[in-house]
Amino acid sequence: MSVPTTRAAVPVLAAEDLTVRFGRRTALANVTLSVPRGRVVSLIGPSGGGKTTLLRAFNRMNELVPGVATTGTVRFDGVDLHGDEVDPVEVRRRIGMVFQQATLFPRSIFENVAFGPRASGYTGDLQELAEELLAAVGLWSEVAEDLDRPAMQLSAGQQQRLCIARTLALRPEVLLLDEPTSALDPAATARIESLIHSLRQDYTIVLATHGRRQAARLSDLTAYLAGGELIEYGPTETLFTTPRDRRTESYLTGRIA
Amino acid sequence: MACGVAAAMVAAAFLTMAVVLVAKAWSAADLGFLFDPSSRVADRAGIGPALAGTLWLAALTVAFAFPVGVGTAVYLEEYLPPGGVAVVVSGAVANLAGVPSVVYGVAGLALFVRGMGMGPTLLAGGCTLAALALPTVIVTSRAAIRAVPRGLREAAYSLGATRWQVVRGQVLPAAAPGIVTGSCAAFIRTVGEAAPLLVLGAVSVMTFAPRSPADPLTSLPTQVFAWSTRSQQDFAAVAAGAGVALLLVLLVMNLVARVVRRRLQGVSA
Ligand SMILES: Nc1ncnc2c1ncn2[C@@H]1O[C@H](COP(=O)(O)OP(=O)(O)OP(=O)(O)O)[C@@H](O)[C@H]1O
Numbered sequence: 001m002s003v004p005t006t007r008a009a010v011p012v013l014a015a016e017d018l019t020v021r022f023g024r025r026t027a028l029a030n031v032t033l034s035v036p037r038g039r040v041v042s043l044i045g046p047s048g049g050g051k052t053t054l055l056r057a058f059n060r061m062n063e064l065v066p067g068v069a070t071t072g073t074v075r076f077d078g079v080d081l082h083g084d085e086v087d088p089v090e091v092r093r094r095i096g097m098v099f100q101q102a103t104l105f106p107r108s109i110f111e112n113v114a115f116g117p118r119a120s121g122y123t124g125d126l127q128e129l130a131e132e133l134l135a136a137v138g139l140w141s142e143v144a145e146d147l148d149r150p151a152m153q154l155s156a157g158q159q160q161r162l163c164i165a166r167t168l169a170l171r172p173e174v175l176l177l178d179e180p181t182s183a184l185d186p187a188a189t190a191r192i193e194s195l196i197h198s199l200r201q202d203y204t205i206v207l208a209t210h211g212r213r214q215a216a217r218l219s220d221l222t223a224y225l226a227g228g229e230l231i232e233y234g235p236t237e238t239l240f241t242t243p244r245d246r247r248t249e250s251y252l253t254g255r256i257a
Numbered sequence: 258m259a260c261g262v263a264a265a266m267v268a269a270a271f272l273t274m275a276v277v278l279v280a281k282a283w284s285a286a287d288l289g290f291l292f293d294p295s296s297r298v299a300d301r302a303g304i305g306p307a308l309a310g311t312l313w314l315a316a317l318t319v320a321f322a323f324p325v326g327v328g329t330a331v332y333l334e335e336y337l338p339p340g341g342v343a344v345v346v347s348g349a350v351a352n353l354a355g356v357p358s359v360v361y362g363v364a365g366l367a368l369f370v371r372g373m374g375m376g377p378t379l380l381a382g383g384c385t386l387a388a389l390a391l392p393t394v395i396v397t398s399r400a401a402i403r404a405v406p407r408g409l410r411e412a413a414y415s416l417g418a419t420r421w422q423v424v425r426g427q428v429l430p431a432a433a434p435g436i437v438t439g440s441c442a443a444f445i446r447t448v449g450e451a452a453p454l455l456v457l458g459a460v461s462v463m464t465f466a467p468r469s470p471a472d473p474l475t476s477l478p479t480q481v482f483a484w485s486t487r488s489q490q491d492f493a494a495v496a497a498g499a500g501v502a503l504l505l506v507l508l509v510m511n512l513v514a515r516v517v518r519r520r521l522q523g524v525s526a
Pocket residue numbers: 022025026027028045046047048049050051052053054065100
């Protein structure tokens with residue numbers, strides 16, 4: 001089509017023929033996948049399938065690992081993320097990430113939220129910002145009376161929510177969530193899931209998860225990754241009800257762990 | 258448990274040493290001893306100038322070696338890409354840490370005393386001791402920096418921090434207790450050194466307390482050495498007294514290091 005593409009038509013994130021190697025191990029092989037704006041995309045698949053590696057390719061975190069080699073293209077709003085003028089620091093400010101294990105700074109709750117905004121030169125009222133974000137993740141009522149408490153004293157579920165708040169403080173356009181509930185009990189998991197559900201209004205979200213039901217509940221699109229390959233990608237409902245690939249089917253029916 | 262036993266043994270060794278020294282020093286001990294200048298007559302000899310010299314040397318050594326050492330360690334760990342240069346520099350630093358202190362004295366004599374025209378001053382002594390402490394400060398600081406969990410760095414990078422913001426905001430605070438502990442051990446050992454200062458030309462009879470780094474080089478360890486090589490019996494007691502004073506200075510340095518480390522751990526806990 002020669003019609004000028006509108007912003008909405010350009011995928012927010014797109015991997016094209018992306019291959020990532022750590023030393024001699026291939027973590028991602030020729031993956032092509034695009035994430036439409038305003039959607040929730042789930043990445044599912046067995047352990048070691050490449051979910052984390054793909055997420056980290058989206059905000060240029062892989063390059064911090066010594067010995068990594070990346071080929072192919074990653075685009076953000078159509079712009080090549082590895083282009084010469086692209087600053088990885090800026091990329092990470094616009095594409096926020098929450099890690100598989102909650103890694104809070106050994107500081108106070110407030111300092112954890114304030115770190116990102118301070119790093120990017122935020123000039124507003126940090127106290128106000130912290131309150132807003134802690135409220136957004138449903139943590140405000142639990143920690144309001146003492147923001148100077150060490151963050152490490154929080155429960156696992158609270159820590160994960162604080163990690164999300166800390167990332168939201170960057171005002172990113174995209175959220176990359178790497179198995180945000182893998183370390184949590186069902187109640188805490190439910191809280192995070194409803195949080196993700198409420199965040200989908202404002203963010204494009206890519207969610208790596210082991211929970212097939214979680215993917216089904218939360219996402220518009222689902223990608224099945226195994227052995228570093230993208231096996232199948234499509235609307236969540238289609239993929240779960242009528243998978244095209246037999247490997248997807250056997251994963252979904254639980255014949256592969 | 259093993260740690261406790263080791264600590265007890267160290268404490269016992271230290272106590273024994275202190276008792277022997279104090280017993281020897283007893284005859285020389287009076288308040289004047291602390292402040293009087295050294296003298297050719299044992300009865301009138303004091304450690305005032307030597308004590309002041311050692312305090313100057315300690316301050317100069319820390320002031321030079323700490324920032325340079327920690328800065329180098331940060332550069333090597335966080336900035337220099339792994340590979341050729343890093344390997345060569347690491348090897349060089351490790352080797353320098355093993356060079357005998359007297360050799361540093363010879364180098365300091367050529368470089369600072371003569372080459373840069375400082376003469377046998379406290380400044381030249383401070384520079385030499387700083388060079389002596391530097392490799393150890395670098396090695397221990399690097400170890401402390403490397404021990405900072407990778408996840409902490411990655412979390413900071415993922416929040417849009419620049420390399421320097423990651424280092425300044427997360428890596429250094431997390432590594433600080435280890436850096437301080439390791440560096441202080443290096444400083445304490447260095448400040449107790451006599452050999453390099455003797456090579457530089459430390460004076461053995463100093464009649465006034467040094468008031469600036471440009472004053473003549475004097476220190477407790479070199480004073481102990483000078484007095485203990487005298488033939489007169491009386492000087493043995495004076496030497497022991499100076500030895501006790503030196504131990505006390507090092508003990509105070511150790512206590513300061515502990516307090517600083519507590520503070521730092523409090524901040525990052
Ligand atoms: N830093 C690294 N160094 C070396 N190999 C790595 C590194 N990170 C990932 N890999 C390898 O890349 C492959 C893909 O790993 P990745 O973490 O992306 O899988 P995953 O789908 O997220 O798995 P999980 O569900 O267990 O989190 C694995 O074989 C893994 O061993």
